[in-house]
Amino acid sequence: MIVAIANQKGGVGKTTTAINLAAALALRGKRTLLIDLDPQANSTMTFLDMQQVTRSVYDAVADGVTPMQEVIVKAPVDNLWVAPARIALAKLEAKLVGEMDAHFRLKDKLEPLLGDFPNVVIDCPPTLGLLTVNALVAATHLLIPIQSSYFALEGTDDLLETIEKVRARPNPALRILGVVITMHDKRTALARDIRAQIQKVFGGKVFETVIAKSVRLEESPAYKESIFTFAPDSTGATDYYSLCEEVIERVEARTA
Ligand SMILES: Nc1ncnc2c1ncn2[C@@H]1O[C@H](COP(=O)(O)OP(=O)(O)OP(=O)(O)O)[C@@H](O)[C@H]1O
Ligand SMILES: [Mg+2]
Secondary structure, eight states: OEEEEOOSSTTSSHHHHHHHHHHHHHHTTOOEEEEEOOTTOHHHHHHSOGGGOSSOHHHHHHSSSSOGGGTOEEOSSTTEEEEOOOGGGGGHHHHHTTOTTGGGHHHHHHGGGTTTOSEEEEEOOSSSSHHHHHHHHHOSEEEEEEESSTTTTTTHHHHHHHHHHHHHTTOTTOEEEEEEEESBOTTSHHHHHHHHHHHHHHGGGBOSOOOBOOHHHHHGGGGTOOHHHHOTTSHHHHHHHHHHHHHHHHHHHHHO
16 A cells, blocks of 8 residues: 555645655554655654755656665665655656656656565645645545544545545545544644534544544654653554554455
8 A cells, every 4th residue: 555645735734644654564564665755854853864865755756767765765664665755856847847757757767676565655735736736646545634623624635636636547546545633632622623523524434533632742743752652651652543543444445
């Protein structure tokens, strides 16, 4: 499975979900590749020191020559590898403009690696531009984090429209794996309302697992750790482990 974590809204928990879903898959003994497609490089910085990162996904995707294999770095976590981002990724759009295969670059570069990495998680930037479209074209599944906030559903129309465009031509097999509600504060009535609203729009696509607001989740990247080593007994660890179970169940139910 190749899961793109996307929502063009900023700060909704894409990166937190990408790093901890990838770490949960790795923890379950699954060889996993985390691809950082965000020039902000937050996923990359969680597992690697930027000094280690001499090349990035940009180098593999921008030119036809560098194989993806050459930019991948082993994370200091069993079963986990990272295809790192650097700020150079921000130039990709300009670089690929007018190229016939601009939307297919990541897919093509990833194909030879799928034997090695049966599980791929892609952290997308907060835009619906070429980087996110490359992720959606390469992906088998899309996971949408939605922040439990008053403006939660703002912008989801544009996201769904982009998904439909990708499904219409370049990637008809793309499936919405699910919507995960993040930063949820179950004590408030507002949060319960928001959950009901999200469920009204996305129905059964909404994962049972809701990611609660947790200071531990916020802290762990600064210590260069996933939640599973940083605070294994925290609600954040339980939530993301259970999200991972649901992800695996859904992927398996569909391929069975
Ligand atoms: N469940 C949570 N509880 C508390 N804080 C969280 C939770 N999930 C994410 N955060 C924090 O919220 C902020 C935004 O999260 P994150 O970086 O994962 O979002 P993003 O969608 O990747 O943002 P961007 O659009 O900038 O890439 C971060 O500071 C993160 O630590
Ligand atoms: Mg992010």
